Amino acid sequence: MFYAFAGDTVVFGSEIKVLFDHPDVPREVDWVGGLAEQGLSNFSAMSTGPVNTWFRGVHKVAGGTVVTIDLATGRTDVHRYWQPGGPLADADAPSAAEYVTRYRELLWSSVEDSLMAEVELGLFLSGGVDSAAIAAIAAKLGQPMHTFTVAAQATVLNGDVGHARQVAEFLGIPNTVAALPSDAVPSPADWKHLLWLMETPLTGPEQYYKFSLYRVAKQLRPGMKATLLGSGADEFNGGYSDLLSMGGGWRRFEANIDRLAVARVVRPEFAPWLTQKAPLLLTLPALADDPRGVDSYADFLKWKWRDVQQYNCWHEDRNAAGSGVEARVPFLDRRLVDLSTSVPLSLREELLWDKRMARDAVRDVLPDPVTRREKKPFFNGRTAHFAHRLVVDALNRNGMALVEEALAGPRMADYVEGDALRRTVAALKAGRSPLHPQIPLRVVNLGLLDVLARGEREPFRPERVTLPAKSVDADRDAVDEALGGVEVRPTSVLAFGPGSRFARDEADGTWLLIKDLAVTHTVDEALAPGWVRFLRAVDGTRSVAELVEVAGIELDEVAEYLYLCVETGYLVLRPSLVGAAS
Structure with a gap:
């Protein structure tokens, strides 16, 4: 809910754009507040302040609050009735096993509550453990749903589409894919329509993909009035711990969020110490000029709570509403959030490293490969x-x-x-x-x-946005055909593209991808030895199958890297063999 003051009048609505119908509400962006937002600059620090509304004079009713405005005096009072809590003392906390059991019970209850409806429900299935868990519990509760998955090159190569298909087959539920062609790029007009629907500069590929998913779902199932989403599990259950540890485990994760937490409160004269790449040499109390120090994980949770409101719930609500659908998010049930944030310091690593509590809680309804599947973001990483x-x-x-x-x-x-x-x-x-x-x-x-x-804007109508995505069965061949683009087959012969080569830096042993005499990527042989062997064997005569055999690896181990190099022109397919039958 958003509101603004127009003289002695309070204007409010569920969208910002409706406030502009009043002539006295400023119709302009808050440039200073917008550019100071961490999400715009990508500055490495935690943001825990009020949610940014982006527009001058516009306020948002924060989650867990009631805003009361005295129309006679204009006084505004904010009552907070709930917010994520903090860790329990060891003496007051359940055991690790009891936490898992309680999480399982609450998740089942939350999903059951989310299934209450007299209309058709759907589920957006990514193939990850969170949406898969909701699908499995719903099926166990006797309410299997039609599921939908977005297929773009990123979500195919990171395994989302394939895993979603496997989950649907395991549960015996239908899965439809919204396939975006590889050359799909929104026109300026389409992008502005989407941006005006979202009302946030944080609009990006995720919102574009999700909008396409909603449109396809509504075309196929016009009676669907609500969708269940797997969002919100990562933020409070350690879903980003492995990513932020950069492969270094829980201790490295804690060290990295120490930097993020203290960057917000560091003494100015000590700020240069945060630029050092080595472990922090100064204590957190000294850096923060506070003898109590910093509970970095608690600050991290506050940051994620703000993120949920600033980003996740914001764009999910706008995208769903734009297609006449209600978004339901079982993992954001406040009972689950309270439980996750109450984990004591002594159990954090055991329960929250790589989302262990949430994963263990659904092992009774999903096969192990699904519960163990690592988080696969497609905005960062190889795809x-x-x-x-x-x-x-x-x-x-x-x-x-x-x-x-x-x-x-x-x-x-x-x-x-x-x-x-x-x-x-x-x-x-x-x-x-x-x-x-x-x-x-x-x-x-x-x-x-x-x-x-x-400007004068007409009400948003989803049909005005060109929809390149089309619905296809969750079949690999159907998805590949819908995506289009160059297809790499086992029989395809690979060569380095014009101006591209793979060479070793004799000074430090690092392998380099070079294009037009410039080093564009480095490859660490210790982290990706199979990929190094694969590239070293590329000679313009060997097929993909032969290169994999020479490298002594499985194709799946390098598929993401391979498609990326073909897409970017580092590797090319021999023209006479493009599309050859396997």
């Missing part, structure tokens, strides 16, 4: 290129039309150097910018929102 490419292509489309429209807005030039933005977007297209592509996208989005808010 991120495909999501990033959508961003870069959208920004460059039609002569950087989105960039130019944002820069032509009334205030963007006061804060953003236009030529630098153009050069950055062009460098991203050429593969020569180290900047994460979502940073310039979000800056452009902020400028576009400023333009859109000031």
Whole structure:
């Protein structure tokens, strides 16, 4: 719920755009507040302040609060009736086994509550443990649902689509895939429609994919009025611990979030110590100038609680509402959140490392490979290129039309150097910018929102957005055909593309992918020995099957790397053998 003051009038609504119908509500972006948002700059620090509404004079009713406004005086009172709690003392806490049992009971209860409906329900199935658990529990409760999975190159290569199909087959429930062709890029008009629906500059590939998923689901099942989602489990159950540890285990995870936590409260004169890559040498109490120090994990949970409101629930609500659907999120049942945040310090590693409590709680309804499946983000990691490419292509489309429209807005030039933005977007297209592509996208989005808010906008209608996705059966061949693009088969012969080669730096032994005389990627042989052997064997005559045999590996071990190199031109398929039958 959002609200704003217009003289002696309070204007409120479930969307920001409806507030602008009142002539006295400012129709402009809060540039200072927006650019200071951690989500725009990607600055490595925890944000725990109020949720950012992005627009001047617009306020949000925070989760777990009641806002009371005295219409006579304008006084605003905020009553907080709930917020995520803190860890219990060891003496008051259940055992690890009791935590798992209690989590299982509460999750079943939450899913059962979410299934209450007199209309058709659906489920978005990613193939991960969270959405799979909801599907399994719903089936056990006698309410199996039609499931939907988005298929883009990133979600195929990271295994989401295949695992979703396997989960659906295991549970005996239907699974439909919304397949986005490999060359799908939103037009400037389509992007602005989506952005205006989302009302947040954090709009990106995830929102575009999810919008396509909702549209396909509604076309296929027009009577579906609500969807269950697996969102929210990672934030409070250690779902990001492995990712943030960078492969270093729980202790490394704690050390890394120490840096994030103290960056927000560090004494200015000690700030340079945080730039050191080695372990922190100064104590947390000294860095924070507080003898109590910092409970970094508690601060991490506050950050994630804000993220849930600023990002997860925001875009899920807007996307669902845009298709006339209600989003239901069982893992955000406050009973589950309370339980997860109550885990004492002594049990955190045992229960929260890589989401162990949540995984163990569903072992009775899912096979082990599903409960053990590692988190597979497609905005970071090996398949991120495909999501990033959508961003870069959208920004460059039609002569950087989105960039130019944002820069032509009334205030963007006061804060953003236009030529630098153009050069950055062009460098991203050429593969020569180290900047994460979502940073310039979000800056452009902020400028576009400023333009859109000031114009006369008609109500959002989903059918106005071009839908390149189409529904297909969850069959590998059907998905591959719908995605299009170059198909790499075992019989395909590989060669290095023009200007590309693979070489070793004799100084430190690192292997280098070189394109046009520039080092673009490094490959650590200790971390990916099979991939190094595979690339070293590429000679323009061997097929993929032969290269895999020479490298002594399975194709699945390098499939993500392989498709990425083919997509980016580091490797090419011999023209006479493209699409050859396997």
